[in-house]
Amino acid sequence: xxxxxxxxxxxxxxxxxxxxxxxxxxxxxxxxxxxxxxxxxxxxxxxxxxxxxxxxxxxxxxxxxxxxxxxxxxxxxxxxxxxxxxxxxxxxxxxxxxxxxxxxxxxxxxxxxxxxxxxxxxxxxxxxxxxxxxxxxxxxxxxxxxxxxxxxxxxxxxxxxxxxxxxxxxxxxxxxxxxxxxxxxxxxxxxxxxxxxxxxxxxxxxxxxxxxxxxxxxxxxxxxxxxxxxxxxxxxxxxxxxxxxxxxxxxxxxxxxxxxxxxxxxxxxxxxxxxxxxxxxxxxxxxxxxxxxxxxxxxxxxxxxxxxxxxxxxxxxxxxxxxxxxxxxxxxxxxxxxxxxxxxxxxxxxxxxxxxxxxxxxxxxxxxxxxxxxxxxx
Numbered sequence: 480x481x482x483x484x485x486x487x488x489x490x491x492x493x494x495x496x497x498x499x500x501x502x503x504x505x506x507x508x509x510x511x512x513x514x515x516x517x518x519x520x521x522x523x524x525x526x527x528x529x530x531x532x533x534x535x536x537x538x539x540x541x542x543x544x545x546x547x548x549x550x551x552x553x554x555x556x557x558x559x560x561x562x563x564x565x566x567x568x569x570x571x572x573x574x575x576x577x578x579x580x581x582x583x584x585x586x587x588x589x590x591x592x593x594x595x596x597x598x599x600x601x602x603x604x605x606x607x608x609x610x611x612x613x614x615x616x617x618x619x620x621x622x623x624x625x626x627x628x629x630x631x632x633x634x635x636x637x638x639x640x641x642x643x644x645x646x647x648x649x650x651x652x653x654x655x656x657x658x659x660x661x662x663x664x665x666x667x668x669x670x671x672x673x674x675x676x677x678x679x680x681x682x683x684x685x686x687x688x689x690x691x692x693x694x695x696x697x698x699x700x701x702x703x704x705x706x707x708x709x710x711x712x713x714x715x716x717x718x719x720x721x722x723x724x725x726x727x728x729x730x731x732x733x734x735x736x737x738x739x740x741x742x743x744x745x746x747x748x749x750x751x752x753x754x755x756x757x758x759x760x761x762x763x764x765x766x767x768x769x770x771x772x773x774x775x776x777x778x779x780x781x782x783x784x785x786x787x788x789x790x791x792x793x794x795x796x797x798x799x800x801x802x803x804x805x806x807x808x809x810x811x812x813x814x815x816x817x818x819x820x821x822x823x824x825x826x827x828x829x830x831x832x833x834x835x836x837x838x839x840x841x842x843x844x845x846x847x848x849x850x851x852x853x854x855x856x857x
Contacts, residue, residue: 480660481556481643485549485607485630488533494553495529498591498602510595517594521575521601522587529588529604536586536606540626549630551588552607554578556646557600559659566654567594571601573653577646578603582633607633687795691788698784702777 486494500515525532537550556574558567575590588604607630612622647660822828 484553486551514595521590542628553604577649609633684795684799687791691791694784694788698780
């Protein structure tokens, strides 16, 4: 029903192109270009170019100048399959109003509704600005209110757990009937923190795999461009070859020895052909070198993309494994704490535990200096 994504400065450009369709690749197979004219932006109050607005808003508040800072967050709200088409506009307008109030109208980048894909949906993008207080070091009793960009604090665990329920209640009030927002995948309020963390680790692995695939795909597209360049160079080289005399043709050029000296005399037409061959050979050498460089560049692009993709997937897999180990240790720690609390609740259980512990210690065999040298028992 609704899905949240965080974006760094580097990834924003690709998303902007997808939102307004102005620069998105024409080969996107999920888009029906004949229906693109039906798309519309609900954030009509924001007239700036999307990237320019993000930069401006970040400059107005405190924003760390790091590459990994998420300067934008987006919610993708999809229309339920059982919602009548006649209510699409009302549904997206109500969803937009809910999100605008929740994250601040002054932070809204855009709210594009896409009607040209399989299921109508809205991309609500905003700068995650939060209000916080900074304590005065010299005077701890005085604190200053300030604004900062923080996707982690703006869209935290509490916000995610309450989001779908709040959205459903708001939509039902606005539309006047039940709206199927909550389902098994979105009832996050009923899940434990451990389950949410496990899901987050799985999603990171899935996103890393998708990012790796995207890197390889982009590298392959770059190689296609290089191959087209190489093909053009080949055509130029082939054209030059047609103007080159073969070794046999050079030998067959009629010539005679001059009356004076060791010089050979050839006809003017043959001399011009030889000059053209020499010039063409030099041109071919100049064209062959770029072609070789293109081949090397293509191989390097693919190799680097593959290594980067493998590194991203491996890093995500390690994080996922670490998360599983952490959750397992938390589970056993809770069990031990429960057992300890049960024992401490009854003095008789404490005495029984101490007696059992003493008996177990007495049963442990003492190490022998001659261990491994005792005669076998029969």
